[in-house]
Amino acid sequence: MSKGRNIDSIPFLNCKDYTVSGEYFKLQKHAVYEMLVTTPVPANLGEYYKSASYISHTDSRKTFFDKVYQIVKNYALQQKLSLLNSFKTTTKSILDVGAGTGDFLSVCKRDAWDTLGVEPSAAARGAAAKKGIYLKANVSEIKNQEFDVISLWHVLEHVENLEETIKRLKGLLKPDGRIVVAVPNYKSNDAQFYKEHWAAYDVPRHLWHFSQKAIHKLFSEVDMIVDKTVPMKFDSYYVSLLSEKYKNGKSNPIAAFYRGYVSNRTARRTSEYSSLIYVIKNQ
Template sequence: MENEKELYTNLIPLLNCKDYTVSGDTFEVMQNQDYEMLVTSPVPADLENYYKSENYISHTDSKKSLFDKVYQKVKNHTLKQKLSLLNSFKTETKSVLDVGAGTGDFLKVCKNNSWETFGVEPSLDAKKIAETKGIFLESDLFEISNKKFDVITLWHVLEHVESLKKTIKTLKKLLKPNGRVVVAVPNYKSYDAKYYKEYWAAYDVPRHLWHFSQCSIHKLFSEVEMIVENTLPMKFDSYYVSLLSEKYKSGKSKPLKASYVGFVSNFKARSTSEYSSLIYVLKNY
């Protein structure tokens, strides 16, 4: 764990952020200048308990609230975009490992389009929902062996993993030559992050342990001899995150205000490339 420790050294306090989803607890978001990355502190010993909520939407197919409905509608649209990205990779075979597969929707779309699918998901509740869709998931990435994949995807997952460097090394090990890792994560350098500050919903403490910049992704993956081949925006994220952030900040849903902030964030990102969330396509040197 020595390599993990260096991510927690020489940290500078930046923000105090509240867990609005489960506990109401407050956590510090600290800056690691060496990696141009932010770190949540402390990491709770019972971290799994902070995922136990019906409001934790990536583990459910809920459509109860306005936020649920927006999330599910956007998810269905982005599934097609994600599949299109995978199909753009020219691979001799079509095997995909989805890490943090949730309720299995992405893998179901891949399976229906001739991809050989594998997945990892630690949440038992999410796995049960995935099984109803014919998607059967493993529980632990580190227990996968004797298998290599053309593509490994992590859709808003890397920010959750406790052993960040170990995870990145494992991804490299499980990748075929010329294979790709696709990572989607929030970007704390976006306009909406700077606007909402400690209320920015994508900090999502303590479930989000790491908060990445483009520089940090380049540096972390270069340490395992992988290069960023392409960086793509997730334009819907600025609207959804702003919708939640407005609620956290004012206690009220303000869809018009949130839509304006989301629009401004995307507009500014046209010149800065600092979108609310980014997809990184990473490839072996």
């Protein structure tokens, strides 16, 4: 695979970075895969993660959004663990890529999983270490190991070298193992409604914006198949809460809840949920 950032020239949307810089970035259609590409990619991309409000790397409970995020996160952690245990592997080894502050691996560790994690943020690794979860900074540090499960919870959209990363992950997977990928879905009803204000675009930190067809095609090119797709129904509500704020300048929980409900109801027919989990295995 060498398609890289092969994009059409006509912008699909112009989106604002509401979290850090206030700058605008284009979303353009990929010429090969059914997905969108953020352009340009800042040379100093790491600077765009430096925000107290970027709560995927914190355990904050200060704001209303933080509290909602933490409540949903704790429920979701148990759901993720249940998904892993449903695989009924003979051994229980997991590599979590983009492990953040280590909460998911903490849950796995308590359930007797052999855990290893990767997290590029030094601050997040430090927070994880306080919980007894010691993370590596890069996947390239992992040598001569194979795992039953490799998980990427809202991580694949962040990686710069997409196709190279997929190949590397496949090389770390046991022959009968599974890669679990959760990503936003720009084909969802809430994405179509909020358009450039849709919070899950999260430019420029999200470099890629996937459809179901794109995930299937990307992994098929390394001889892997999507074995199962699982909706993340809470995401439509949380993303809509943020999107309302971006669109209207203020929180509107009632409108956000309604949009989240409509998105999930529509997805019962279309299967286009706000976020989706893909369980991927070797062919």
